[in-house]
Amino acid sequence: MTIGSVEPLKKLYARWGDEVHFVDVLVRQAHPGPGVPPYHSFAAKLRDAQRYVEDEGIPWAVLVDDLAGSVHQAYGTLADPTYLLDRDGRAAYYNLWTYAPALHVALTALMAQGGRGVVDGGTNRLPLVMPALTTGWRALRRGLAQSVLDLETASPGAATLTWLGYQLRPLLAPLTLRARPLPPTVKVGLAASGASLLAWGVRRLAGSQPRDTE
Numbered sequence: 001m002t003i004g005s006v007e008p009l010k011k012l013y014a015r016w017g018d019e020v021h022f023v024d025v026l027v028r029q030a031h032p033g034p035g036v037p038p039y040h041s042f043a044a045k046l047r048d049a050q051r052y053v054e055d056e057g058i059p060w061a062v063l064v065d066d067l068a069g070s071v072h073q074a075y076g077t078l079a080d081p082t083y084l085l086d087r088d089g090r091a092a093y094y095n096l097w098t099y100a101p102a103l104h105v106a107l108t109a110l111m112a113q114g115g116r117g118v119v120d121g122g123t124n125r126l127p128l129v130m131p132a133l134t135t136g137w138r139a140l141r142r143g144l145a146q147s148v149l150d151l152e153t154a155s156p157g158a159a160t161l162t163w164l165g166y167q168l169r170p171l172l173a174p175l176t177l178r179a180r181p182l183p184p185t186v187k188v189g190l191a192a193s194g195a196s197l198l199a200w201g202v203r204r205l206a207g208s209q210p211r212d213t214e
Contacts, residue, residue, distance in 0.1 A: 031143060093106040
């Protein structure tokens with residue numbers, strides 16, 4: 001779980017916590033640095049899990065993977081996936097990157113079919129990272145500057161965008177830290193606004209081009 005996923009998941013937990021067991025698994029330190037060093041002992045990993053629960057106010061169960069990362073490897077070694085298991089313990093839905101609105105839709109569908117079976121096509125492989133870009137800077141700044149350099153090396157521009165997203169958090173949060181999908185009317189409005197902004201940018205760019213003179 002990344003810190004960027006926590007806030008919308010708390011909202012999801014408030015809705016579904018009485019019907020669904022939420023379990024978080026601490027697997028590794030994704031971008032280590034001062035204050036967030038890589039794990040060299042299980043005790044250190046356990047202490048970090050306890051700090052995570054206390055600092056973030058986690059209301060659900062948090063498990064700690066072994067030092068070798070056996071659970072992480074068994075579930076694909078991805079950065080922030082979510083597996084939704086049905087009443088029979090089978091995977092009903094898989095989210096490549098934890099995203100509360102998509103999970104809300106999947107949970108609604110699963111409950112509608114009695115808590116069993118595959119829902120919403122079974123997988124969502126879209127890299128829905130806006131929640132992490134909005135609040136993830138809090139995690140990176142614990143490991144400054146090494147954590148930022150580590151993320152920039154792994155994904156150029158990601159740390160910069162995370163810092164920028166955090167600065168714009170008051171503006172972005174209503175859209176990116178939701179537990180439910182945006183209403184269709186809002187999506188249409190955002191799409192129209194985006195198209196207008198793009199058209200404006202194209203006109204500005206065209207107007208700035210030098211013209212041939214005789």
